[in-house]
Amino acid sequence: MSTVAITATTQAPAVPADRAWPAAQFWGVVLVAPYVLVFLVFVLYPVCYGFWIARRPETFVALFDDPIFARSVANTLVFLGVGINLKMAIALMLSNFFVQARRWIQWLAVLFILPWALPSIPTILSIRFMLNPEWGIINSLIFRFTGDDGPNWLNDPTLALALAILVHIWKSLPFWTLILISGRLAIAKDLYESAAVDGATSWQMFRFVTWPSMRTLYLTCTILSMIWTLGDFNSVYLLTGGGPADLTHVLATLGIRYLRLDEVDLSMAAIVVALPLVLPLVYFMMRRLSK
């Protein structure tokens, strides 16, 4: 039956879906309604309510007077500017490494996914313990080999922020490498073969074959990673808790800090202030993804 039907329709002009089923629109509305409800109740209303909480100008004055806020903005910019670019550059390099046809590299690729497949809490806490100045394994080893005490890793704000960035990279590097690998595998093999015949060096192959095909994907990944990293609460909170002396907060943890101090208006104001940073990134992603 269905084969007959298909040949019949290929001759006739396509039937628009709404004319095909008089009831289609009805069922469409019914089926899309649950999500619309979720969106209205748990996204739209909370967001509007949030803006209403942060409506008073005095709140923003108080926020800008808080030295922790300025520090958090600076930390967030470092986190995004240094952290993300470093991560994506390493991911790009590794995507070229993991496509090499070697048995051991395929096995390594399986292990390499582990940080992304495991939940953040136990692994980040494990790293936190490694860094403990008195008992942690890193300083124990430093002491054993040099006889000196190692640095007090998480008690130095610069070092602590750098380590939080490294934790973030550790956790999310596999995901982005995986995506760049799929982009890398989509490049036709004969491009590399003919480049090799022409005697191209591996840098030239990267510069003139790999990069032109992956530039757009790389940029999209960078922007998307920035958006997600702005919402990355775990890397900083579970490693440093924002300390020492609230000097390693980023905007994601600062909002929650104000919330826990029962200063909801400051919390929302900090998020509203971050919007000029978020919206251009979101606009870029919407342009890329919605048709």
Next chain:
Amino acid sequence: MNPRAIATEAKLLLIGIPVLLWTIVPVYHMVLFAISPKDSAFAGNLWPDHPTLNNFLVVFQQKHHYLTYFWRQMGNSLVIAVATGVITLLIATCAAFAISRLKVGGGRLVMNLALLTYFIPAAFLAVPMYRTMGLYGLLNSQWALILAMVTLASPYAIWVLKQASDKLPEELDEAAYIDGASALQLFRLVYLPLMMPSLVAVGTYALLLAWNEYLYAFLLLSKDTEVTLAVGLGNFLAADDSPWELLMATGLIYALPPAAIYYAFKRYMVGGLTEGAVKS
């Protein structure tokens, strides 16, 4: 092997060995702690002198005040993760079908709103979400966390399912129509079976998202008997003299199910998710 090939292999190893160490050390450290007896856990050895499974026994028997509700919290994590997976799957499958196949009016707008939600950094939405859950009287109820996780998981779920659904040929719908099928029969008999791989990917995605979630769980739930295992683990941080070996043993138990699921469904996850995550 000629010298040039050896040089290439050496270069690959020079990348491979640091990558291996970087990946494995924090995980190995967690395992090491979990199988070390309490007194030797801090010795800084690369392998404990007397490896033991005793820490796991302590955890399973709930014999520490941090672990009084271990099984309860494990159960909470499971219920919340499964509920999030099922509800997200229901909502997203229906929405994607309505938008992609039935071409419901305003479908494009709904898709864009969902995408926009996907791009709100999770920690930013947490604050207003926490307040509105309070207004709705859901705070400290597990429904608050389930609904919050459904809210976070569905946009991406709908998007992945819509992309997959758009790839099914139009002729299927036309054939079904000429055969006299109703819209719901098309949904049940044509759309659902063909979408199965994407449905598995999306369901797993939502389930893992909820199991792994920490921030929303610790904001929305507070009673020790109601929180998830993630929050229970975070509570170990409350004191400096926490039993690290027990924390790492609990953490390992908590981390194994998602890792096992991830590796079991990797085929679906990589196909369904990385394709959807960033369209090139």
